[in-house]
Amino acid sequence: LDDLRRAFRQYKVIHVICDNAANHQSDRSLVVRAYLAEHGGRIRVHFLPKYAPDTNPIERVWWRLHEAVTRNHRCDSLTHLIDMTFDWLEERRFFRVQDATYNAV
Structure with a gap:
């Protein structure tokens, strides 16, 4: 201060x-x-x-991701869940992420 x-x-x-x-x-x-x-x-x-999720726009993205991918998913592995998450994000042009870090693992 x-x-x-x-x-x-x-x-x-x-x-x-x-x-x-x-x-x-x-x-x-x-x-x-x-x-x-x-x-x-x-x-x-x-x-x-x-x-205050209503005042934070990113909370809306997480909610929609949760609804579409992570809620009641039937993935057989964490890798499958991550792949589904990236696929969902890729479909939304405003939420694209660089996944090179994850491909290296």
Whole structure:
């Protein structure tokens, strides 16, 4: 936070967006809260919802993949399941992936 204050001296308020992961709720967060209180509100922390699939577009892709491939699949191996997943992604031109990494295995 000191680095942020130094880097953005010209701004009156610095907004920090946090993902609200479980580790942000730890004892370390008490140290952060004390720091924020000490610096008079110049840094404002905004936490995203803990789980909000409706606000994250990639969740829609995972849901459709789950519906089409992984739910109740009848694959005889993990390799077969991975192949089905890549086939499904390949059919969707906006979700194409480079699979060279997986071909090397």
